[in-house]
Amino acid sequence: MRQIYEYAKMAYRNIMGSKMRSFLTMLGIIIGIGAVIMVLCIGGGGQRMMDSELGMLSSGSVYLSVTGEDTTVNDYFTDGDVEAVARMEGVAGVTMAGGASGSVRGPKGEIGASLSAGNGSMFLVFPATLQAGRFWDASDYDAARRVVTVDSAGAKALFGTDDVLGMTVQLTVGGRTSDFTIIGITESQSGYSYNGKITAQMTAPLSSLSTLSDDVGQPYFQIALLAQDTANSVPLAQQVLRLVESRHGNAGRDCYGIMDVSQYTAQISSVTGMFTGIIAAIAGISLLVGGIGVMNIMLVSITERTREIGTRKALGATNGSIRVQFIVESVIICLIGGVLGILAGLGLGAAGANLLGYAAAPSAGVIFIAVAFSMAIGVFFGYYPANKAARLDPIEALRYE
Numbered sequence: 001m002r003q004i005y006e007y008a009k010m011a012y013r014n015i016m017g018s019k020m021r022s023f024l025t026m027l028g029i030i031i032g033i034g035a036v037i038m039v040l041c042i043g044g045g046g047q048r049m050m051d052s053e054l055g056m057l058s059s060g061s062v063y064l065s066v067t068g069e070d071t072t073v074n075d076y077f078t079d080g081d082v083e084a085v086a087r088m089e090g091v092a093g094v095t096m097a098g099g100a101s102g103s104v105r106g107p108k109g110e111i112g113a114s115l116s117a118g119n120g121s122m123f124l125v126f127p128a129t130l131q132a133g134r135f136w137d138a139s140d141y142d143a144a145r146r147v148v149t150v151d152s153a154g155a156k157a158l159f160g161t162d163d164v165l166g167m168t169v170q171l172t173v174g175g176r177t178s179d180f181t182i183i184g185i186t187e188s189q190s191g192y193s194y195n196g197k198i199t200a201q202m203t204a205p206l207s208s209l210s211t212l213s214d215d216v217g218q219p220y221f222q223i224a225l226l227a228q229d230t231a232n233s234v235p236l237a238q239q240v241l242r243l244v245e246s247r248h249g250n251a252g253r254d255c256y257g258i259m260d261v262s263q264y265t266a267q268i269s270s271v272t273g274m275f276t277g278i279i280a281a282i283a284g285i286s287l288l289v290g291g292i293g294v295m296n297i298m299l300v301s302i303t304e305r306t307r308e309i310g311t312r313k314a315l316g317a318t319n320g321s322i323r324v325q326f327i328v329e330s331v332i333i334c335l336i337g338g339v340l341g342i343l344a345g346l347g348l349g350a351a352g353a354n355l356l357g358y359a360a361a362p363s364a365g366v367i368f369i370a371v372a373f374s375m376a377i378g379v380f381f382g383y384y385p386a387n388k389a390a391r392l393d394p395i396e397a398l399r400y401e
Contacts, residue, residue: 146208
């Protein structure tokens with residue numbers, strides 16, 4: 001172990017003696033490792049956010065959306081459609097899937113607000129984790145009460161604490177502002193931010209939110225339903241589609257589309273996997289180029305240090321010790337490059353995710369693998385130069401000018 005330590009000290013002196021050359025040698029490793037870490041941080045954060053969004057849907061939930069190219073406002077869903085679907089056998093709950101973006105003001109200032117809205121069945125179709133208080137219900141929806149739930153992170157940004165039940169916030173949507181009372185605190189979903197600022201995740205009865213924005217009320221672009229039998233969700237949605245078509249008289253025009261949670265998840269996973277694969281291939285090429293660069297520089301270093309190698313062998317150094325010395329040097333170069341790449345990847349990943357409006361999700365496992373992979377590159381591409389150094393004839397090496 002002490003011998004390895006001595007080799008590491010020698011390697012460090014050699015690296016510091018040629019700083020620019022050593023940095024250029026590391027550059028390919030830095031770019032390759034940095035690219036992988038950056039993409040996985042951004043992709044991991046996006047995946048975590050999508051998982052939290054999908055987690056808001058119950059198993060058996062299905063979206064029905066207006067999708068036809070020649071649709072008109074008369075084809076959109078109405079309150080009457082929602083009520084008719086709710087009376088169907090096999091439907092556990094149905095809600096219009098409304099929402100809006102705006103701002104919300106509290107004692108600590110004003111932040112962005114992302115609002116989800118529906119009827120009294122909303123939390124049946126879109127479950128949420130309640131930390132305190134209650135969800136609004138059918139009575140709040142029917143009375144158009146101006147009540148909201150807010151996530152704990154949003155509450156802390158607005159009030160400095162999440163103990164905010166009964167407190168009032170000013171909600172602005174569509175250019176109109178009104179006071180809403182907080183009746184529930186929900187668990188914060190991961191990574192909701194914009195330009196580094198928290199965005200409050202809020203829900204409100206659609207009947208009250210529609211008084212602020214004309215874009216929120218009926219007719220609706222989308223409704224969501226929950227089947228009593230989760231295995232029967234898509235067939236049930238087909239029945240709902242036929243009911244809606246009969247109510248609107250647009251059968252045969254393909255005005256509506258059906259999307260269940262499993263299809264949505266599969267599509268997201270497919271796109272994410274393809275994107276990750278492309279970046280991994282690019283990073284792999286960069287690492288290959290970086291590894292070849294390390295090998296070339298080590299060969300140059302051996303040429304420059306031929307007399308040093310000859311002297312060491314004349315003093316009794318074995319081929320194995322010479323080989324280990326240069327492999328250790330190669331590993332240290334790659335390890336430093338890998339660490340710099342990880343730091344660069346984490347920084348760029350955090351910045352990129354922030355621009356996209358969510359938090360990055362670095363993985364300790366991926367970072368560990370990146371470090372190990374950097375060392376493996378050092379061993380693999382350092383072995384040939386190290387072996388060449390070990391096989392030098394000491395007499396010829398001492399004669400080298």
